[in-house]
Amino acid sequence: MPLGQAVAWILGAGLVAAGLWRVFGGHPQPAEPPQRLSRRELGFLTAASDTLYPPGGAIAESGSEAGIPAYTDRYVASLPGPVGLLMRLLFFLVEHATIAFWAPGPAGWRRFSALSPEQRTAWLDGWRTSRLPPRRLVFTSLRAILAMGYFADPSVLRQVGLAPRAIDSPVVEADLLYPPVGRGPEAIRYRREDLTPPGAARVLALDAPLHPDYAPRADGSAS
């Protein structure tokens, strides 16, 4: 094989290896086995969520501490196939768009999750403020998913004073007609005598207790 051809082959193989490493290599193992997303997608989500919501500051939890990657994994698993696929393509696009749109600073072509926190912030901000509507749309879509995940965390909601309150749902006529979703009529647990009388509703007090799923745990740990 002529020397030039050999060099070309070696360079080509190196590029392929670098590409494979870029996409598949060096991602940490998640603590919990994911439902739908891959290790590399969770790695990307951890980086993106901690860029948007770093540790400390006005709200203690970072994005990853608030469980955004795990929430997004469950969310994507609940989506119909084509919609879930589009969402995963979005993650792939943002993770690897640094090939086309380099991040400022050294080695700005690395995948998003491999950039420094400062580079990630500067790079995503470029998408947010871009004059090109499609780039802004990509950013807005990503931010929407991350924001939903951040605000699904009970501790975050408590810190911003927006955790849902406990409400005793009255028993109404419909509760005698419909079972919970996925169950049959045998799961209807109310009878006529259980109906709540009209006028029993009380306006929510400003200091009403929190919904049990959003209240701090009795042992003081974060829920």
Place this chain on the structure above:
Amino acid sequence: MSVAAPEEGAAGQVRVFAQYDGDVRERCDVVVVGSGPCGSVMAYELAAAGLDVVLLEEGPPYTPDDFALDGATSMVRTMRESGLRATRGTLLTTMQANVLGGGSVVNSAICARPPEFVFEAWRSNFDLEHTGREALDPHYDAVADFLGIAPTPDDVQGDRNLLFRQGCDALGISSEPIARNVRGCVGSGECFTGCRARAKQSMDLSYVPAAIRAGARVLTSVQVQEVRAQGRRVTGVAGQIVAPFTGKPGARFEVEARAVVLAAGVMATPVILQKSGNLANGSGQVGRNLQFHPGTATIGVFPDPVQPYFGATQGYQSLHYLRDGFKLETLWAPPGVFGVRMPGFGHDLKRRLAELSRASIFDAIASCHNSTGEVRARRGRSMNPSLRWRFDPQDVQVLGHASWVLAELLFAAGAHKVLPGIHGVAEEMHSLDEARVLQTREFAAGDFVNASTHAFCSTRMHGDPSQGVVDEFGRCHDLDNLWLADTGIFPRCTSVNPMFTGMALAHRSAGVVKEAL
């Protein structure tokens, strides 16, 4: 309507997914497709008149335990396409509920009667003789009496709604508490994820149980895919049973009927007609003329806590600028939704999020008659629509004007900064002077994050059969016994929230269906 105990065995008139063990065949006088506000009114009125009615709904019924409190999960469960539906052309996100009771389960219960000038435009542009406020008021009244529609009382307004009134008063513009189909609101602000307090008189709690009491049968988790017809008459509908949440198709079903009422919604009714051999489309208008009320929301941050988690989801409105093309309202939603709107990164973003407890959000919805689109069935088996819509530059400026008024209103209410959420202007504005750029700027459609849950006109009414799909009573021009009853039959958008008008028109149409049978 008072709390009523159903007859023993009434639950047997409702069929849910777990009960289907094979193909289903039913026969009735009238089959109503869609249990949203319009379909439920139809089903009840026709059953109460002694007709044998079957009401079909693609989604399942919900109990309070089924409601998810976080926005994303709630949308996945209660919306077609997981709440991620959008138009092509100009991108606008929109939604279609997929639950017994339709959109009424996840809307904020606003019941507004459009002013006469809206109907005057309908009559003069679309050859309609009998569709004005005076003609429709008895039907609005009947629905209002049934649902207990009343202005939101002060004790559940909460600070964020009352600040709107304060702002309007300071600017000298009219405002009013929003009339809603609610009984015993507790002020939880959770209308969009389902009312745990069971105060909102959504259709699953009001008209559907009443229809059942009157003898109607309700089949849930059934997706209508076809209306069957012979000549000028329809003979029934057919489709598949679909699993809750996943939509996984199962056994077949069919319902034979003397008359069919399609009330599947602006984005589903045209698809069903198109998938039924382009039925009822002699005019060529099925799926065309799609309109929305695009909206914009502005966040105001106040010096003192507003405690925004308390209060009616949308408790106050102003119709002052209706003739200018927009309506002003208060707004609350799951916090994640506002988290999406907050600008910035990192600690700046977190600081802004922490200010949400001092925030009040006002929004505007715009009457965009020039911005139209279309609904098309997709190839294959999917019943999801393909949507195209274009935001007309003239209408974009209406939304721009509204964003200036929203900023003005928030500062007048005492906000120390506003976040307009519009591309190309400052993310935070600290004074009215800073906000004046909103007054003079030439806006582009892409400057706004476009969204709308109000959709119209995809099967519009018109006095001329060559120009519209139905007459002003909802009967198809091309077929003798097919009625359409959702906001798709509106000839133009209503400029105010459409649910109440849809119900009033359905109430009127029910009388015509009764006479025809």
